[in-house]
Structures are given as structure tokens and as C-alpha cells.
Amino acid sequence: MQLESKIPAGPLTQKWTKYRGDQKLVNPANKRKYTLICVGTGLAGSAASASLAELGYNVKTFCIQDSPRRAHSIAAQGGINAAKNYPNDGDSIWRLFYDTIKGGDFRAREGNVYRLAEVSADIIDQGVAQGIPFARDYGGLLANRSFGGAQVSRTFYARGQTGQQLLLGAYSSLSRQIATGKVKMYPRREMMDLVIVNGKARGIIVRNLITGEYESHAGDAVLLCTGGYGNVFYLSTNAESCNVGAAVKCWRKGALMANPCFTQIHPTCIPNSGDFQAKLTLMSESLRNDGRVWVPKKKGDTRRPNDIPESERWYYLEEKYPSFGNLVPRDVASRNAKYVCDAGHGVGPTGYAVYLDFSQAIQRDGKDVVQRKYGNLFDMYLNIVDDNPYETPMMIYPASHYAMGGLWVDYELQTTIPGLFALGECNFSDHGANRLGASALMQGLADGYFVIPYTIAPYLASIYGEAGSVTEDHPAFKETTKQVDALFKKLTSINGTRTPDSIHRELGKVMVDEVGMSRNEAGLKKAIDKIRELREEFWKNLRVPGSLNDYNKNVEKAHRVADYLEFAETLAIDALERAESCGCHLREESQSEEGEALRKDDKYCYVAAWEYKGFNQKPELHKEPLVFENVQLTQRSYK
Amino acid sequence: MSDTINITLKVWRQKGPGDKGHFETIPVKDVVTHMSFLEMLDTVNEQLALEGKDAIAFDNDCREGICGMCGCLVNGIAHGPMKAMTLCQLHMRKFSNGDTIAVEPWRARAFKVVKDLAVDRSALDKIIQAGGYISANTGGAPDANGLPIPMEIAEKAMDAAACIGCGACVAACPNASAMLFTSAKVSQLALLPQGRPEAAKRAINMMRTHDACGFGNCSNERECEAVCPKEIKITNIARLNREYIKASIGSDVM
Numbered sequence: 001m002q003l004e005s006k007i008p009a010g011p012l013t014q015k016w017t018k019y020r021g022d023q024k025l026v027n028p029a030n031k032r033k034y035t036l037i038c039v040g041t042g043l044a045g046s047a048a049s050a051s052l053a054e055l056g057y058n059v060k061t062f063c064i065q066d067s068p069r070r071a072h073s074i075a076a077q078g079g080i081n082a083a084k085n086y087p088n089d090g091d092s093i094w095r096l097f098y099d100t101i102k103g104g105d106f107r108a109r110e111g112n113v114y115r116l117a118e119v120s121a122d123i124i125d126q127g128v129a130q131g132i133p134f135a136r137d138y139g140g141l142l143a144n145r146s147f148g149g150a151q152v153s154r155t156f157y158a159r160g161q162t163g164q165q166l167l168l169g170a171y172s173s174l175s176r177q178i179a180t181g182k183v184k185m186y187p188r189r190e191m192m193d194l195v196i197v198n199g200k201a202r203g204i205i206v207r208n209l210i211t212g213e214y215e216s217h218a219g220d221a222v223l224l225c226t227g228g229y230g231n232v233f234y235l236s237t238n239a240e241s242c243n244v245g246a247a248v249k250c251w252r253k254g255a256l257m258a259n260p261c262f263t264q265i266h267p268t269c270i271p272n273s274g275d276f277q278a279k280l281t282l283m284s285e286s287l288r289n290d291g292r293v294w295v296p297k298k299k300g301d302t303r304r305p306n307d308i309p310e311s312e313r314w315y316y317l318e319e320k321y322p323s324f325g326n327l328v329p330r331d332v333a334s335r336n337a338k339y340v341c342d343a344g345h346g347v348g349p350t351g352y353a354v355y356l357d358f359s360q361a362i363q364r365d366g367k368d369v370v371q372r373k374y375g376n377l378f379d380m381y382l383n384i385v386d387d388n389p390y391e392t393p394m395m396i397y398p399a400s401h402y403a404m405g406g407l408w409v410d411y412e413l414q415t416t417i418p419g420l421f422a423l424g425e426c427n428f429s430d431h432g433a434n435r436l437g438a439s440a441l442m443q444g445l446a447d448g449y450f451v452i453p454y455t456i457a458p459y460l461a462s463i464y465g466e467a468g469s470v471t472e473d474h475p476a477f478k479e480t481t482k483q484v485d486a487l488f489k490k491l492t493s494i495n496g497t498r499t500p501d502s503i504h505r506e507l508g509k510v511m512v513d514e515v516g517m518s519r520n521e522a523g524l525k526k527a528i529d530k531i532r533e534l535r536e537e538f539w540k541n542l543r544v545p546g547s548l549n550d551y552n553k554n555v556e557k558a559h560r561v562a563d564y565l566e567f568a569e570t571l572a573i574d575a576l577e578r579a580e581s582c583g584c585h586l587r588e589e590s591q592s593e594e595g596e597a598l599r600k601d602d603k604y605c606y607v608a609a610w611e612y613k614g615f616n617q618k619p620e621l622h623k624e625p626l627v628f629e630n631v632q633l634t635q636r637s638y639k
Numbered sequence: 640m641s642d643t644i645n646i647t648l649k650v651w652r653q654k655g656p657g658d659k660g661h662f663e664t665i666p667v668k669d670v671v672t673h674m675s676f677l678e679m680l681d682t683v684n685e686q687l688a689l690e691g692k693d694a695i696a697f698d699n700d701c702r703e704g705i706c707g708m709c710g711c712l713v714n715g716i717a718h719g720p721m722k723a724m725t726l727c728q729l730h731m732r733k734f735s736n737g738d739t740i741a742v743e744p745w746r747a748r749a750f751k752v753v754k755d756l757a758v759d760r761s762a763l764d765k766i767i768q769a770g771g772y773i774s775a776n777t778g779g780a781p782d783a784n785g786l787p788i789p790m791e792i793a794e795k796a797m798d799a800a801a802c803i804g805c806g807a808c809v810a811a812c813p814n815a816s817a818m819l820f821t822s823a824k825v826s827q828l829a830l831l832p833q834g835r836p837e838a839a840k841r842a843i844n845m846m847r848t849h850d851a852c853g854f855g856n857c858s859n860e861r862e863c864e865a866v867c868p869k870e871i872k873i874t875n876i877a878r879l880n881r882e883y884i885k886a887s888i889g890s891d892v893m
């Protein structure tokens with residue numbers, strides 16, 4: 001299979017302009033002949049639905065939650081990047097492009113990333129026009145901060161609720177289009193399969209999560225905006241309903257899954273405190289600006305932290321990385337926390353946590369200053385852990401946070417299935433092997449507001465004569481519904497002894513241990529075997545009580561776990577295949593002499609796109625070589 | 640660290656909107672006090688599953704107090720006993736050994752019970768669809784800094800915008816009014832200069848829809864403010880009333 005990225009020719013800075021100038025347009029009067037199906041109402045889905053409806057297309061939009069406003073994007077805290085250069089501190093489109101591509105460790109396409117940087121500024125304009133109350137300075141102009149180690153202040157924010165405000169902005173535009181009737185909104189629906197007619201995406205089958213009914217929806221194109229798969233690790237910072245299901249269904253039907261092993265593990269989360277734990281709460285990374293990370297020097301030391309004398313504390317980051325200290329990049333901080341815990345120095349009830357200590361900052365600056373900076377985070381910690389971080393050090397541990405990998409798309413955000421597009425976190429497009437802080441919100445909104453309205457036009461123009469020609473009574477819908485029904489019947493008839501959650505939790509443990517921050521060949525092979533065993537166990541011993549024709553969380557979870565069990569193996573296979581350290585993950589066999597991550601550009605400078613080959617079959621690898629014409633590939637160094 | 644308590648849950652079970660519903664008593668042993676309230680319900684459901692029984696239906700998603708999807712009455716109080724906190728953030732250490740805990744869905748004419756603890760809150764979406772937006776199509780927005788907005792105004796707008804749309808205000812109100820919810824959006828947009836052009840129309844249309852959806856009137860009970868997990872202030876309702884009166888007198892929108 002030849003992967004066509006469709007990056008326009010010409011100089012980098014002119015590609016997007018040229019693309020927009022050259023593309024075919026859909027005549028305004030004809031737009032109303034098309035129906036577009038949009039799955040998901042996060043930043044990507046809400047922005048796309050609203051923008052496409054404004055242009056005149058008919059849009060049908062779906063989400064799992066009871067309201068589109070509750071998509072997982074709502075939880076993003078920190079902020080959104082944009083190359084506005086308001087602070088006059090040297091930012092530019094080029095610099096945002098360069099930081100993003102370098103941050104991604106040179107595993108993303110130049111053309112895509114440059115476009116992202118180009119449209120970033122428009123997002124902020126759009127947000128202000130919608131009434132998003134971004135933070136402002138005394139003069140009434142927008143405030144910026146530096147985020148995630150960036151050297152310029154290009155991050156816009158709305159208190160600690162940036163994702164919420166951006167999503168509510170997009171949701172308000174979506175609501176306006178729902179009121180006009182251009183968008184028909186279907187909440188509490190879960191996409192169960194993609195319907196393909198004559199090789200083109202023509203609709204979806206959804207399950208009504210209240211009644212259990214299967215519904216058919218036909219359209220002229222399908223936009224997948226279903227978010228990331230961080231929950232493959234079971235415990236993550238993602239919301240409960242985040243899943244890989246919709247993407248996996250499209251993968252089974254011929255879309256390719258790209259770079260699934262590129263996942264981000266966030267270093268500062270509140271650690272797991274027991275087997276009942278359902279999620280891990282993210283604590284802002286900014287805490288590392290003033291907190292010092294340490295563990296007891298003695299293994300298995302059970303003393304309270306304040307009883308451990310200074311001389312018996314191991315400030316391992318400061319010791320290992322004297323110049324960056326506690327501010328090393330996310331992946332380095334995460335990895336080293338795992339190492340010291342694996343070696344028996346970890347603290348807390350599970351032995352998988354490290355201390356983040358503010359006593360020095362409090363002594364130096366006073367409690368007031370620390371409180372002003374981190375008060376809300378300290379309160380949140382106190383509520384969850386029941387321990388006062390002003391008096392005893394916090395405990396933190398890394399957790400799965402974001403998926404850079406996802407469905408393979410070309411420059412037009414189209415997958416290898418004609419008419420199927422993927423936007424936001426569910427595609428692989430812009431972050432390479434690592435995403436910079438505050439760039440996911442930017443990408444979701446860029447895709448939805450400013451990219452897809454242009455890039456969907458050539459496809460729609462190409463099927464002009466067929467617009468509206470496939471309807472729900474086409475036999476393909478009945479056929480696909482039958483398959484979906486068979487799957488659910490199978491899931492509920494095993495009658496074994498394990499709940500979906502218990503198997504998911506076990507899968508998560510395998511993924512965290514062997515396919516997480518630090519990987520090696522033997523561990524990955526072991527993980528693949530274990531995932532297969534778990535899959536077997538699942539299909540032999542699952543128990544799903546309750547009815548199929550009802551609001552039933554067990555049913556929802558069961559098929560999501562089934563998809564994770566299949567996807568997880570490909571994630572591990574991708575990790576095994578990529579025998580280099582890159583972006584967020586360390587491949588233990590690929591380290592420099594100082595024991596740091598070593599990228600191998602001669603061998604792995606490509607996008608790994610996996611083709612589904614059937615249940616229990618090894619997927620087939622297709623490579624899209626990455627070509628860099630404008631930037632020099634450099635290795636990171638934080639010593 | 641791993642203290643446990645034994646509790647008795649009295650949970651509302653209702654098959655659907657047509658069913659009458661009843662309380663079911665479920666003794667729950669060895670609840671780790673570190674659990675959140677929803678994690679406690681998870682373990683109950685896990686147990687019910689192994690016994691082949693139907694899980695207790697409850698809505699939730701983010702489990703960090705921001706999506707607004709969770710919420711029940713816990714011993715009669717929306718989101719439970721803690722101030723400024725959603726149900727998903729409530730921890731079991733706030734309860735004592737031997738406690739009986741009653742858990743019920745939001746009760747309001749405009750919110751039908753979907754199943755057990757889950758209710759239909761789509762009426763809140765309808766209120767937003769009636770005008771909770773600024774009519775700004777994608778593209779063509781002026782530069783974001785073209786319109787300076789005093790910091791205090793932006794902060795006030797942000798206070799109102801923090802609403803998570805959970806519906807606790809409705810559940811707590813003796814009249815099942817959604818005025819706090821509606822006023823938060825009206826205020827946010829009325830405070831900002833971008834929102835002024837449509838302010839009159841917005842207040843009127845959102846209020847009309849509010850009433851049409853079956854929400855009651857506000858009679859200043861302040862119960863909504865007391866349970867709001869985001870501490871949205873009832874001064875927003877005063878602002879909504881001002882906007883509404885202004886609009887009713889001076890405009891041809893009526």
C-alpha cells in the first residue's frame with residue numbers, strides 16, 4: 001500500500017495558502033445536498049459540526065455523554081498555545097512550528113505542523129468573538145504565560161479551566177446550529193460500526209445507550225472526532241467514557257492505525273491508592289517549578305516523610321540532571337520515577353509514588369506565596385489524599401495522559417477509507433512522538449474550525465453526483481447492524497466469572513509495566529503474550545449481567561474492553577518494531593553512553609501505519625517516510 | 640491509611656420513566672475511606688455484577704468535578720454534604736461507620752428519571768440553544784486584542800462561565816427552577832462587550848424556553864447557591880432579571 005500524504009508542493013510557508021487557493025469548492029447552493037456525520041463533540045467535533053453547518057452542510061452529530069458539553073476536552077486545565085506574539089518576546093509561526101516539530105522528536109510531518117502553527121492565532125480570535133473569558137492583564141488585553149518549558153509566553157488560559165471554556169465556546173456555536181436545524185444532535189449514542197458502500201464511508205451504526213437500540217445513520221462523509229485512547233492503561237487522567245472503540249471499528253474496516261505506541265505519560269498525577277481506584281487526577285506540571293522530588297535512600301523505608309532526615313533523602317533528579325534538576329522534560333521525570341520505584345525506593349501505600357516536597361519553597365518564599373501560586377492544587381490534593389501538602393510532602397506518580405498515535409490521515413485529514421476523516425486526538429497527525437503542553441487544545445480546534453471546512457471540499461466535490469444517494473435502507477446498514485448485534489449477543493452469553501472492569505484493570509497493569517515509559521524487547525514480547533492470554537480469558541470467562549435493551553454500564557464497558565484488548569496488542573507490536581528511543585518513550589536498548597534516550601533517524605524516521613489483518617492476526621506494517629526539508633534533525637540533551 | 644467502614648445504602652431503583660421506583664437497601668461492608676463516593680458505587684456494582692444483578696445506573700464521566708455529568712441527592716442534599724464539591728469529588732472518609740446513606744436522583748419536573756440515579760437534563764441544552772451564544776460564525780473574527788476588556792469584567796464573566804451544567808441548582812430548588820443555570824450564561828455574555836448586541840433577545844428567549852421546559856420560578860430561596868459545586872452566585876439571577884426587564888421594556892423582541 002502506497003501512503004499518499006498529499007502534502008502540497010512548494011515552499012513550507014506557502015503550502016496551506018496554495019492549497020486553499022487551488023482546491024475545488026462546493027457551490028453554496030449545493031452544500032445543502034450533503035449530509036455529514038460527525039462522531040464526537042469534544043473540541044474537534046463541536047468545532048467541526050458548528051463550522052460545517054454554518055457553511056450550509058447538514059450535520060448529524062453524536063456523543064456518548066448526555067450532553068455535547070461534557071466531552072472530555074472539558075477537563076483540560078493549563079491552556080492553549082497560539083503564535084500571537086502579543087508579549088513581543090520573539091514568538092512567530094515559524095517558532096511555534098519549530099518547537100512543535102522538535103518537541104515531537106521529528107516524527108511528524110513538516111507540512112501539517114506548519115499549518116497548525118499558522119491557524120493557531122485564528123483560534124484565539126474566534127474564542128474571544130464567542131465570549132470566552134480568557135485571562136486578561138490590567139490594561140484589558142489578553143494575558144499569556146509560558147507553559148511546559150517553552151521559552152516564549154504563548155499560552156492563553158482561562159483560570160485553570162481553559163478546556164472547559166474553549167469547549168463551552170464551541171458548544172455554544174454548536175447549540176446555535178442545533179437551534180437552526182442545520183445540526184441534528186444525538187447524545188447518549190455510541191458508534192458501533194462504520195458502514196461502507198462501494199468502498200466509501202457512507203454512514204454509521206450507533207447504539208442508543210438508554211434503550212440499547214441500534215440506529216442507522218447515512219451520510220456523504222463521516223468525521224471521527226472521538227478523542228484518545230489513554231485508557232488502554234486502565235488508570236489514566238482521561239474520563240471514564242474515553243475509548244478507542246470508534247477508531248478500532250474503522251481500523252477493522254480498512255483505516256490504518258498510525259504510531260499507536262506514541263503515548264504520553266504525565267509525571268505529576270496523584271498516585272494510585274488501591275485496587276478500587278477508577279482514575280488518576282492530573283496535577284499541574286507547574287508544581288515542579290517549586291517542588292523538589294525525592295525518595296528515601298533506604299529501600300522499603302516506611303517512616304513518615306518528615307521523620308526521614310535530610311541526609312537520608314535521595315533527590316534523584318537533582319543528582320542525575322544537575323542543570324535541569326526537577327524541571328527535566330515530562331518523559332525524563334516520569335521514567336526516573338518508575339526506575340526508583342521499581343528499585344524499591346517508592347513510597348505510599350502501593351510503593352509506587354515519589355515525594356514532591358515544598359518545604360524549601362515555603363521556607364524561602366513563605367507559605368503565602370506558595371499558597372497564592374498553588375493554593376487550588378494543594379486543596380485538591382488535600383481533598384483526594386487527605387494529607388496537607390503544606391506540612392508533609394505531596395506524593396506523585398506518572399499516569400497515562402495523552403495519545404499522540406491514532407488513525408492515519410493525510411494532509412486533508414482523510415484516512416485510507418475514502419470519505420472517512422479523523423480530527424483531534426483520534427488522529428495521529430501533528431504531535432509526532434511527543435506533544436507539547438497546551439498544544440492538544442490547539443490541534444483539536446484547528447482541525448475543527450479551520451482545516452476540515454477546507455479539506456473536506458475536494459472529496460465532497462468528487463462525489464457530487466452521489467450526494468444523498470445512500471440512505472438508511474441500503475442493505476449495507478442491515479448487514480452491519482446484524483454484525484453488531486451478533487457481537488453483543490456473544491458478549492452477553494459467555495456467562496463466566498470475570499467483569500469487564502477486572503480484565504481491563506489487568507490489561508492496564510501489563511501495559512503500564514511493559515509498554516509504558518520504558519520498554520525493552522523481552523518485556524514487550526512478554527506483554528504481547530499476556531495480552532493474548534487476557535483476550536482469551538475475556539472471551540471465555542466474561543460476565544455481563546443485565547439487559548441489552550437498557551441503560552447498562554456493564555454492556556458499554558464490555559465491548560470497549562474487547563476493543564482495547566485487540567488494540568493493545570498492536571500498540572505493543574508497534575513499540576517492539578520501533579527499536580529506538582523517541583519522544584516520550586525510552587527503548588532501553590537504544591541509549592547513549594550517558595544512559596539517555598537515543599533516536600535512530602537512519603532507521604525509524606517514518607510513520608508506522610498498521611493495517612488490520614483479522615482477529616488474532618498480526619497487523620501489517622506500512623511505512624510513510626518522513627521528509628524534512630526545512631529543519632535540521634537534532635538530538636535532545638538535558639544534562 | 641486504609642481505614643474501612645460499614646455502611647447501609649438506600650438507593651433509588653427505577654427501571655425507567657414509566658416505573659414508579661423504590662428504595663433498595665444494600666449493606667456495604669469494608670468501604671475503604673479513601674474511596675470516592677463513585678468508587679464506592681463502582682465496587683457495589685462490581686459485586687452486583689458477580690451476583691448476576693443489574694448495576695445501579697448513575698451518570699459520570701470526568702470524575703474530577705468539571706464535566707457536570709455526575710450528581711445525586713445524598714441524604715437529601717445535591718452532591719452530598721460538602722460545600723463547593725461535585726459528587727465525584729466526595730470521599731467516603733466524610734462518612735462514619737454504621738451510617739445509612741440515602742441516594743436519590745435529581746428530582747424536578749423538567750428532569751425525567753432515565754434509570755435509577757440517572758436523569759434526562761436535555762432541557763438545560765435547550766435553554767442554551769435558545770440564545771446562550773454569541774452569533775459569531777467561524778472565520779472573520781477581529782484580532783482578539785482589538786477589544787480590550789477590563790480585567791474585573793473578564794473575571795466576573797469567568798465566575799459566571801464556570802457553571803458545569805450539572806443541574807444541582809434545579810434539584811435543590813423548592814420550585815425546581817433553573818434560574819441560576821440560565822442566569823450564569825446570560826450574565827457571562829451580558830457582561831462582555833461581544834455579548835451586548837444580542838443581550839436583550841438572549842435574555843427573553845432563554846427565559847421563555849426555561850419556562851416552556853417546565854422549570855419553576857425563582858422565589859429567592861437561595862438553595863441553589865448553597866449546593867452549587869462551582870459557587871455560582873445568585874447575583875447572576877438579579878442581573879438576568881435586570882436584562883430581562885430592560886429587554887421587555889425597550890425592545891421589539893417581545
Ligand SMILES: Cc1cc2nc3c(=O)[nH]c(=O)nc-3n(C[C@H](O)[C@H](O)[C@H](O)COP(=O)(O)OP(=O)(O)OC[C@H]3O[C@@H](n4cnc5c(N)ncnc54)[C@H](O)[C@@H]3O)c2cc1C
Pocket residue numbers: 039040041042043044045062063064065068070071072073074075076077078079080162163189190191192225226227228237238239241242243245246282401402423424425426437438439440441442444
Ligand atoms: C486532565 C487533562 C488535562 C489536559 N490539559 C490540557 C491542556 O492544558 N492543554 C492542552 O492543549 N491539552 C490538554 N489535554 C489534552 C486535551 O484535553 C485533549 O487532547 C483534547 O481535548 C481532545 O479533544 P478531542 O476533541 O479530540 O476529543 P474529546 O474531547 O475526548 O472528545 C471525544 C468525543 O467523542 C465522543 N465519542 C468517543 N467515542 C465515541 C463513540 N464510539 N461514539 C460516539 N461518540 C464517541 C465523546 O462522547 C466525546 O464527545 C488534557 C487532557 C487531560 C486528560
Ligand code: FES
Pocket residue numbers: 698699700701702703704705706707708709710725726727728
Ligand atoms: S463526573 Fe464529571 S463532574 Fe463529576
